[in-house]
Amino acid sequence: MSHHIVEVRDLQHTYPDGTHALRGVSFLIHHGESVAIVGANGAGKSTLLQHLNGYLMPTAGQVRIGDLPLTRKTMPEIRRTVGMVFQDPDDQLFMPSVYDDVAFGPLNLDLPGEEVDKRVIRALETVEALHLRDRPPYKLSGGQKRRVAIASVLSMAPDILVMDEPSSGLDPRARNQLISLLATFRHTKIIATHDLDLVLDLCERTIIIHEGQVMADGPTTEIFGNTELLSASHLEKPLRMQGCPVCS
Amino acid sequence: MPAIDTGFYDISHLDTLAAQDSVIHRLDPRAKVLTTLCFVLAVVSCDSHAVSQLMPFFFFPLFLIVLGNLPVLYFCKKLILLSPFVLFIGIFNPFLDRTVMLHIGPMAVSGGWLSFFSIFLRFILTVSVAFLLVATTGFTAVCMALEKLGAPKVFTVQLLFLYRYIFVLVDEGVRMVRARALRCFNGRGTGLHAFSQLIGSLLLRTLDRAQRIHMAMQCRGFRGDIRLNRQLRIGRPEILFMAGNLLFFLLVRIYNVPQLLGTFLLERSL
Numbered sequence: 440m441s442h443h444i445v446e447v448r449d450l451q452h453t454y455p456d457g458t459h460a461l462r463g464v465s466f467l468i469h470h471g472e473s474v475a476i477v478g479a480n481g482a483g484k485s486t487l488l489q490h491l492n493g494y495l496m497p498t499a500g501q502v503r504i505g506d507l508p509l510t511r512k513t514m515p516e517i518r519r520t521v522g523m524v525f526q527d528p529d530d531q532l533f534m535p536s537v538y539d540d541v542a543f544g545p546l547n548l549d550l551p552g553e554e555v556d557k558r559v560i561r562a563l564e565t566v567e568a569l570h571l572r573d574r575p576p577y578k579l580s581g582g583q584k585r586r587v588a589i590a591s592v593l594s595m596a597p598d599i600l601v602m603d604e605p606s607s608g609l610d611p612r613a614r615n616q617l618i619s620l621l622a623t624f625r626h627t628k629i630i631a632t633h634d635l636d637l638v639l640d641l642c643e644r645t646i647i648i649h650e651g652q653v654m655a656d657g658p659t660t661e662i663f664g665n666t667e668l669l670s671a672s673h674l675e676k677p678l679r680m681q682g683c684p685v686c687s
Numbered sequence: 688m689p690a691i692d693t694g695f696y697d698i699s700h701l702d703t704l705a706a707q708d709s710v711i712h713r714l715d716p717r718a719k720v721l722t723t724l725c726f727v728l729a730v731v732s733c734d735s736h737a738v739s740q741l742m743p744f745f746f747f748p749l750f751l752i753v754l755g756n757l758p759v760l761y762f763c764k765k766l767i768l769l770s771p772f773v774l775f776i777g778i779f780n781p782f783l784d785r786t787v788m789l790h791i792g793p794m795a796v797s798g799g800w801l802s803f804f805s806i807f808l809r810f811i812l813t814v815s816v817a818f819l820l821v822a823t824t825g826f827t828a829v830c831m832a833l834e835k836l837g838a839p840k841v842f843t844v845q846l847l848f849l850y851r852y853i854f855v856l857v858d859e860g861v862r863m864v865r866a867r868a869l870r871c872f873n874g875r876g877t878g879l880h881a882f883s884q885l886i887g888s889l890l891l892r893t894l895d896r897a898q899r900i901h902m903a904m905q906c907r908g909f910r911g912d913i914r915l916n917r918q919l920r921i922g923r924p925e926i927l928f929m930a931g932n933l934l935f936f937l938l939v940r941i942y943n944v945p946q947l948l949g950t951f952l953l954e955r956s957l
Binding site for chain 2: 489492494515518519522523525527529530531533534535536538539542543544546547548552555556559573575576577578591592
């Protein structure tokens with residue numbers, strides 16, 4: 440099935456100030472895959488993610504989502520297909536109440552009122568946040584905000600979920616709950632993160648970005664086993680794969 | 688910065704009050720906004736020396752407080768906090784206008800004092816009703832009603848965002864001020880220079896955030912207008928509420944009810 444494929448071919452991006460953030464990135468992600476994008480600070484992860492739903496346009500190269508190339512014309516369809524969860528939920532939750540926020544996307548898709556309502560409730564139920572529906576976002580805890588942010592994307596019924604640092608700022612329990620929630624999703628997932636233990640739990644494939652290029656692309660266990668590769672890209676083995684400092 | 692902090696907890700207290708369920712809370716926000724607007728117009732348009740005529744207007748805020756199940760003391764405190772501003776507006780009237788207009792027993796009351804009291808009463812009436820509107824309706828619903836009533840979209844959307852992000856902004860500001868305070872010694876670093884730089888970087892951060900929010904909105908199909916999935920309905924209670932109150936305002940505005948009542952009672956007793 441050619442559906443839900445994310446194809447990035449020789450993607451380059453130069454910011455107006457002359458920074459070469461991406462210098463030729465290529466990869467292909469298939470339907471239902473769960474892929475981690477890891478790399479040092481400033482490696483180009485965020486820039487890459489912002490191309491996947493057309494917030495940034497490539498300086499050179501191409502992005503294809505499903506059967507569509509990314510162009511100004513295809514943008515609305517691509518934005519519906521690709522749900523983007525931002526790093527800071529305060530940026531994503533801009534409406535006065537949780538309900539309004541989750542309804543924002545579906546309303547912009549011109550869906551009828553009852554359908555919007557149905558979708559909002561289903562999305563909030565999925566992330567177990569239905570009881571928060573009338574609360575203003577500023578009164579939520581970090582973990583609740585993250586769940587609602589995910590619901591606000593789920594309500595648009597995307598095929599592909601793109602997440603930027605989903606576990607940042609969460610306490611250990613909220614982080615664990617998030618991981619088990621994400622594990623239940625059947626969507627194609629693309630997760631940019633520094634939390635390599637989360638990658639071990641959720642992603643069977645890892646792409647390492649280093650200085651705007653793909654440094655490695657392969658099965659997660661294989662990549663995390665390669666110490667030299669990791670240290671060359673300013674990363675370390677996930678804690679779980681390191682020897683125990685107490686008992687060994 | 689505890690003062691600012693508590694000020695903002697207060698805004699959320701208004702939100703809690705607005706989340707109640709009462710006859711007044713259940714009314715369509717448009718009816719409440721319109722009635723409030725008419726009330727303010729009626730109060731403001733009274734004669735500049737009107738004091739006794741303004742008194743019956745107090746029935747409206749009282750009516751809202753009682754039916755809306757709201758704490759009176761809370762609103763009194765709010766009004767006292769704001770009252771210095773109004774005192775300064777009217778404080779010179781008694782000195783400027785010394786023509787005697789009224790005798791209460793042996794005491795002569797000048798026009799200046801009358802207009803001063805009039806200003807003060809108007810302030811209490813209009814500001815308390817504005818507070819009560821938000822406390823019975825909620826800020827979001829007020830914005831929504833304004834938009835449905837034909838206020839420019841840019842304006843209502845600005846208000847919505849202001850209300851959503853003021854908390855984030857204050858939070859960020861307070862954190863920056865705290866970070867500065869922790870590294871200031873012997874009064875050095877607290878000056879205007881450091882402060883202007885602090886404000887400057889707060890502005891830059893805000894612009895950054897605005898850009899990220901814009902991105903988040905675009906990602907979810909934003910095309911220039913914000914929609915809310917809520918049905919508003921003007922039914923019998925709304926019509927009753929509006930008609931009753933407007934009639935009352937009109938009556939009180941045209942006739943000086945306390946004066947009429949006074950002459951009527953005096954004639955009876957004579």
